[in-house]
Amino acid sequence: MSSASPFHGLSAFPATPANIDGRVDTEALGRLLERLCEAGVASIGLLGSTGIYAYLTREERLRAVKAAVECVAGRIPLIVGAGALRTDHAVGLARDAEAAGADALLLAPVSYTPLTQEEAYEHFLAVAKATKLPVCIYNNPGTTHFTFSRELLQRLSDIETIRAVKMPLPVDGDLPGELAALREKTDLAIGYSGDWGAADALLSGADAWYSVVGGLLPRTTLGLAKAAMAGDVDGARRLDKLFAPLWQTFKAFGSIRVVYMLLEHLSLARAELPRPLLPLKSADRQRVLEIVEPLIALEGGRKS
Amino acid sequence: MSSASPFHGLSAFPATPANIDGRVDTEALGRLLERLCEAGVASIGLLGSTGIYAYLTREERLRAVKAAVECVAGRIPLIVGAGALRTDHAVGLARDAEAAGADALLLAPVSYTPLTQEEAYEHFLAVAKATKLPVCIYNNPGTTHFTFSRELLQRLSDIETIRAVKMPLPVDGDLPGELAALREKTDLAIGYSGDWGAADALLSGADAWYSVVGGLLPRTTLGLAKAAMAGDVDGARRLDKLFAPLWQTFKAFGSIRVVYMLLEHLSLARAELPRPLLPLKSADRQRVLEIVEPLIALEGGRKS
Structure with missing residues (x-):
């Protein structure tokens, strides 16, 4: 367990190395995580979308969490994705993560039949109640196909252990407006994913950057995050520009395939x-x- | 095994009765299927979206298929949903269905990370090759979040065992135009889901109606299907009108919740x-x- 807030600063979302049958390579995962620890990211988002949580069995997800706890426990807060299509499965995954020593949960409203706002609320309530861990709401309609209303985020923020939200970049680009509206309605820590908009989000006062590229190139990404969080507009813009061509490939091919x-x-x-x-x-x-x-x-050369 | 085409006429998609833990009630399932057999539907679509395939484990899906084969084998062709997020899982489900005695497969390109057209093609190819069963492409962006291009449907129709497609109602409402375009590019049997548009689809010459309401009220639904397939416009319209208020509730609440x-x-x-x-x-x-x-x-009263 780490006592630092898992929902502030740069949260790095690594891949989960696995073979073609979905068996996790825990040694390789440990190497990825060690690199993130050494770089000094604020938290690690294990088993996010880039961490292929949706494609792994409960057993493999637990193996990944145990290996991650062994590697990072006490050094950096570990947020673990507990998303699943069925509520009872998500509850089981959340309990697994807590028992294995995770610091926080990331919960996506994965859907097949489109969910109502009430169904998502009850799903989050059931999972939040299942453990003592703080929960970050995973809001990414591009993969979960669920759109949170502001009212739903407000209701969820009233659940004691639901402490944060990972937002997609606003379609209208109005980050300050969205942040103000969310801060008025909720007391959630507000972070963003969508690496290409993260500098703007942090410069606009967001609490966290949930970052795919941070799972791969943590030192350089942390440089950008720190500049933006310090309000160093020029420094942030300069680094942002270096990343821009890579982010174009994320948009063109899907970041998971590039990573x-x-x-x-x-x-x-x-x-x-x-x-x-x-x-x-x-x-x-x-x-x-x-x-x-x-x-x-820039990151420091290739390991070999 | 039944020798009739599974991809022509009214294909009834029943619910899969299960308890809150996702354990299938095979006896209750048998009762639902018996009712469909007695009504004389053209085929049964087991483990479709209404049949909650996405929410059941491989073991429970196999139990459902075995119970269904026991009930309907030799009477009515049994189409079994083999959709899964991972290709290897879908292959395993397809083999399970074949081994248990299913007559055909229904395959949905279930997605989390959005799929490319090529990825969907390779997925279908792998599953089609895994068994000898004829395959119906499940095309329903509302649940799978994947949109087939016409070119992809054409490529898929060149795979020997891929024989049919279950289409969503066209957004522009132009059923005759869509049917003509698909018939020009593919030799697939073309059916539609979206109960409220099925009479029009059959009147326009579609081969099949993949029907949710047909899994619940098979006799009345079959009456509508037969009228429309016979080109009896007035008869079809009259029955369609009787169903319309129910279909409004399907649209308002989601057909699965109503069923x-x-x-x-x-x-x-x-x-x-x-x-x-x-x-x-x-x-x-x-x-x-x-x-x-x-x-x-109209269906013949309540059983009790």
């Missing part, structure tokens, strides 16, 4: 995307490699 | 929706019951 190919390029892990997801084609890989080279150099 | 409450009302089964899905509230239930009463009377 999994780069794990191998960085000699961090051999990790398979869960099929049906496919590796990038050769020409696209080449494009990503050229784009990422300066960032790798 | 599960009516199972109990019709004394067919005690069946729980998988949480986080919630039963309708009392006032909404009341509204559905009033609306459905004439249809129940």
Whole structure:
């Protein structure tokens, strides 16, 4: 357990290295996490979307959590994704994470049949009640296909252990307006995902950046996060510009496909995307490699 | 095994009665299926969206298939939903269904990370190759969050065992235009779901109606399907009008929530929706019951 807030600053979301059958490589995962600890990120978001939680069995998710706790416990707060289609499964995953020593939960309203606002509320309530861990609401309609109303976020923020929300970038781009509205209605710590908008979000006063690139290039990402949180507009813009071409590939190919190919390029892990997801084609890989080279150099070179 | 085409005429999609923990009540399922056989529907779509396939474990899905084969084998073709988020899971489910005696597969491109067209193609190819069963493509962006391009449907139709597609109603309402375009590009049997548009689809020459209401009120639904397939516009319109208020409740509440409450009302089964899905509230239930009463009377009264 770490006593620092898991919901403030740069939260790095690593991949979960696994083989083609969905068996997690706990050693490789440990290496990824060690790198994040050494860089000094504020928290780790294990088993987020990039961490392929949706594609792993309960057993493999528990193996990943245990390996992560062993690696990072007491050093950096560990947030664990507990999302599942069924409420009882999400409750089980939350209890697994707590028993294994996680510091916090990230909960996505995964859906197949579209959920009503009330159904999402009851789902969150059941999972929140199942453990003592603080919960971050995972709000990402692009993968969960659920849209939170402001009223629902307000109701959820009244549940004692629900402490934070991970927001998608606002469609209208009005970060200050959205932050003001959410702060008026809730007492949640408010963070953003969507790496390309994170500098703006932090400069606008957001509490956290839930970052995919932070799971891969933690030192450089932390530099950007710190500049933006310190209000250093020029410094943040300069780093943001260096990342921009990589983020274009995130948008073009999906960040998960880019991250999994780069794990191998960085000699961090051999990790398979869960099929049906496919590796990038050769020409696209080449494009990503050229784009990422300066960032790798900045990060401190390739491990080998 | 039944030798009739599973992809022509009225395909009835029943609920899968299960308890709150997702344990299938195979006896109650048998009663639902017996009712469909007696009504003489053209095929049964087991473990479709209404059949909560997405919320059941592999073990429970296999129990449901075995119970269904025992009930309907040799009488009516049995189409079994094999959709899963992971390709290897979908392959396993398809093999389970074949080994248990299913006649055909229904395959949905379930997604979390949005899939590319190529990823969906490879997914379908892997599952199609895993068994000898004919496959119907499940095309329903509302639940799977995947949109098939016409080119992808054309490529899929070139895979030998992929024989049919279950389409959502066209957004622009142009059924004849869509049917003509699909028939030009593919040799798939073309059916529609979205009960409220099915009469129009069949009148426009569609091959099949994949029907939620057909799993609940099979005799009346079959009457509508037969009128529409015979080109009896007046007869079809008259029956369609009787169903219309029920279909309004499908649109307002989600057909799955309406169907599960009516199972109990019709004394067919005690069946729980998988949480986080919630039963309708009392006032909404009341509204559905009033609306459905004439249809129940037409169907042949309540069993008790």
